[in-house]
Structures are given as C-alpha cells and as structure tokens.
Amino acid sequence: MIRFRTLLAATSLVILPGIAIATPASIRNVVLVHGAFADGSGWQPVADILRKDGYTVSVVQEPETSLEDDVTATTRILDRQSGPTVLVGHSYGGADFAPDEGEPLGKLASSTPSAATSIAPTADGYLMIDPSKFPTDFAPDLPLSQARFMAISQVPINSKIFGTPITSPAWKTKPSYAVVATDDRMINPDLERSMYARAHAKVTEIKASHVVFISQPKAVAAVIEQAARSSK
Secondary structure (H helix, E strand, O other), X not given: OOOHHHHOOOOEXXXXXXXXXEXXXXXXXXXXXXXXXOOHHHHHHHHHHHHHXXXXXXXXXXOOOOHHHHHHHHHHHHOOOOOOEEEEEEHHHOOOOOOOOOOOHHHXXXXXXXXXXXXXXXXXXXXXXXXXXXXXXXXXXXXXXXXXXXXXXXXXXXXXXXXXXXXXXXXXXXXXXXXXXXXXXXXXXXXXXXXXXXXXXXXXXXOOOOOHHHHOHHHHHHHHHHHHHHOO
C-alpha cells in the first residue's frame, strides 16, 4: 500500500486485493486510488454504484513516479473533501499491500511470491507487465478485449518505489476493511490475508482476479458502503 502518510488524513480506510479502506461519523465522501499498471478509469463501475447511492466520489490519478509523488497526488484530492472520507486503494494504491513502518513493498511482496512472472523492467528503471501475459496475470476475469486494452494502456511504475520504506502506516490508527481476491495472481492471496490480519482489518473474500474492483463492482461497492455506515 502506498499512501500510509496520506491515509492519516482520511477518516477511514478501505483495502482491496487487494484494496484498503479507512473509516469514522456519517461518511458520504469516497476517494478511490488505483494501483500499479492501471489508472483511475478502472474505478468507473464502482464509482457509478456509489454515486447512484448518494456518495460523493473522487478518483486519484497518481503518477507512479515515486512514493512521495503518489502521496502528494492522493493528499491533493483528500484535501478537497468537505468532510469525513472513506479512502479506498487498490493494490499498490491502497492496501493489497499493508506494510508496517519501515517495511518496503518489495521485501513484503517477495516474502510470499505471487503466481505472476510477467513483470519486467524498462531501460529507464520502470516496471511493466508483458502485454501478452497481462490478460492472464492481471485481468483473467475480464473480457479479453478489455484486458488487452488495459495491457497496452498500462501505467509503468518506478521500480524505486518498491524499495522505499513506509512511514506511519494508517492501519495502526484507522479502522480498516479489506477485500481478498481469491484468484489474484499479482499478489498472493495468502500474503493479503496475513497483512490484513496484522492490520486487524474486517476482511471480505471474493472469488475474483486482481481486478476485482472491475469484475465484481457490486461486491466491492458493498464493502465500501459498509465501511461508511460503520462510522455512524
């Protein structure tokens, strides 16, 4: 998860495959953060459900150039909220990874390897997923045409991010909810379970791939709304 310093500004925290959420009072604001290799447009199915249910939704487009840059991008959107907010992050953007203080994401991920072997470095130090393997590893439960487009439009992530230690993890002070995608090939579901147990998160397991927020938007939106209601 990338934005623990930022999460401290939210009133609640949601974690998806993962995903992470933070929560407290009657919450009507939701901020959605995408993970590595994706962008904020993937949140549209969830955002549409939340907006229909009366929530004010904002989507962060973090650049994935450094941990600091991504924290800044998230804080910028959080600062625009008019009241208590549920902060939801997918994968690197939020909580599939829930590292402890001083724990780099790379070390945490390698402790329980995922099934995917498709990530490779670029010449300038970024990471990308092999487009030919993207549909199988990243989005196997999406229509093939959609997965292929996500592959060619993926957002490269700076590899140095995975060596940057985390400070002030929000899960130590914020109520947390988490989704484990049981068919996730990008992050080992057992790693998700162990991190979320450490964070004392309320966990929901959904049979889906890494892109559970796209393939199962109703289930994911239900977890987010549960987090918002629990603050009342």
